[in-house]
Amino acid sequence: MSAEGLDLTDVPDELRSAAEAALRAAGVDAGHVSVELVGEDRIRELNRAHRGLDESTDVLSFPIDEDGSVPGPRELGDVVICPEQTVDLAEATVHGVLHLCGYDHENDDGEMLELQDAAMTELGDR
Numbered sequence: 001m002s003a004e005g006l007d008l009t010d011v012p013d014e015l016r017s018a019a020e021a022a023l024r025a026a027g028v029d030a031g032h033v034s035v036e037l038v039g040e041d042r043i044r045e046l047n048r049a050h051r052g053l054d055e056s057t058d059v060l061s062f063p064i065d066e067d068g069s070v071p072g073p074r075e076l077g078d079v080v081i082c083p084e085q086t087v088d089l090a091e092a093t094v095h096g097v098l099h100l101c102g103y104d105h106e107n108d109d110g111e112m113l114e115l116q117d118a119a120m121t122e123l124g125d126r
Helices: 013-026 040-051 089-100 111-122
Strands: 006-010 031-037 059-063 075-081
Touching: 006 013, 013 031, 013 089, 013 111, 031 089, 040 059, 040 075, 059 089, 075 089, 089 111
Parallel strands: 006 031, 031 075
Antiparallel strands: 059 075
């Protein structure tokens, strides 16, 4: 666990700054996040099992402790990314982590995508 209360030990080194930027944009300063890179068959299997869509996708998020009400360190959840389906791994990481923080671009008024743009700008990708 870092001094800020974030545990990103299960995030690949090259994606850690993207996860941190997303968490800062969301105002989250404590909790554990996991990011896993998988192949197209695995992401398709997860998409089918959890969303009912029998197709590959770029990123899936699996929030665990969405409201922070469980005692102990907060378990934000897991992000699964398929590099073969992703144009920008950093952006997919930011996107997935924002979903773990409770944001949903399909149901908000653009707030999540604004935070995503802010995080990407911080990373120098915008």
